[in-house]
Amino acid sequence: MSDRIEILIEEPGNTEEIEVVAIEVKVGDTVAAGDPLLEVATDKANMEIESPSAGTVAEILVEEGAIVPVTQLLMVLSA
Numbered sequence: 001m002s003d004r005i006e007i008l009i010e011e012p013g014n015t016e017e018i019e020v021v022a023i024e025v026k027v028g029d030t031v032a033a034g035d036p037l038l039e040v041a042t043d044k045a046n047m048e049i050e051s052p053s054a055g056t057v058a059e060i061l062v063e064e065g066a067i068v069p070v071t072q073l074l075m076v077l078s079a
Contacts, residue, residue, distance in 0.1 A: 005077040012070035015042040055079040
């Protein structure tokens with residue numbers, strides 16, 4: 001059984017929403033720890049979300065250009 005790795009905004013601070021600027025992977029891609037998964041923007045800065053560990057992209061739950069709550073699950077990897 002594979003492990004499910006949920007990709008979320010780790011430390012949103014006072015931000016309530018983010019914009020998904022770019023998605024760097026697609027479902028089925030194999031990623032290594034540190035590989036860029038997506039870029040998001042807050043009202044203060046853009047940031048890249050990196051893979052916390054090696055795995056395969058199982059689900060992408062947002063679309064480029066979407067504005068979503070910082071609590072939104074963005075992506076799921078399987079390890």
